[in-house]
Amino acid sequence: MVANKGRDTRPELLLRSILHRRGLRYRVNMRPLPELRRTADVVFPKAHVAVFVDGCYWHGCPEHYRPAATRAKFWEDKISSNKARDIETNRRLQESGWTVIRVWEHEDPSSAADKICAVVSGVPESSPAV
Numbered sequence: 001m002v003a004n005k006g007r008d009t010r011p012e013l014l015l016r017s018i019l020h021r022r023g024l025r026y027r028v029n030m031r032p033l034p035e036l037r038r039t040a041d042v043v044f045p046k047a048h049v050a051v052f053v054d055g056c057y058w059h060g061c062p063e064h065y066r067p068a069a070t071r072a073k074f075w076e077d078k079i080s081s082n083k084a085r086d087i088e089t090n091r092r093l094q095e096s097g098w099t100v101i102r103v104w105e106h107e108d109p110s111s112a113a114d115k116i117c118a119v120v121s122g123v124p125e126s127s128p129a130v
Contacts, residue, residue, distance in 0.1 A: 011105040012041050012053045018113040024120060032098055038089045047120045048098045052089075055105050058082055064106060 007029045019026060019042065030043040032050040040050035056064035060079045068075040090100045099119055103112040 007039075007041070009053065009055070009105070011103075011109065014109040015051075015053060015103065015112055015116075016042060018109050019116060022113060022117055024117065032093055033096055036089070036092055038085075042116075044120050047122075049101065049116070049120050050093055050098050051101045051103065051116055052086075053103050053105060054086070059086060059104075061104055061106070063104075 016026070016028065024044070027043040027045060029039050029041065030045075031037070031039050032043055032045075032048075041053045042051040043049070044051075054061070057066075058079070060083050065079070086102070090102075093100050101116055101119060103115075
């Protein structure tokens with residue numbers, strides 16, 4: 001478990017690098033709401049946008065998650081509680097006026113950055129990002 005990083009994972013670093021090259025400035029590993037003990041991976045405080053880069057295993061990706069063979073019940077409960085916490089986090093942030101963007105670790109970082117840039121700049125998602 002020590003090898004599992006809580007921040008600065010490869011998908012996060014790739015996404016942040018692309019966002020920075022596109023001229024966006026952000027905060028890293030910040031609590032969007034100080035009273036809520038949840039940190040977003042990338043935060044745009046002025047735009048009220050919180051980005052979470054979710055690991056496929058830890059957050060139960062419908063495409064890549066494979067149940068553990070050992071201690072299956074424990075891991076099933078753990079992943080279920082992570083998913084429930086993600087839903088609760090989304091709800092609490094949205095109720096406070098934040099836009100939440102969740103990106104799976106397997107997603108293409110460039111297309112994820114396109115989506116984030118569109119939201120931060122206020123362009124509707126159906127329009128092509130600049």
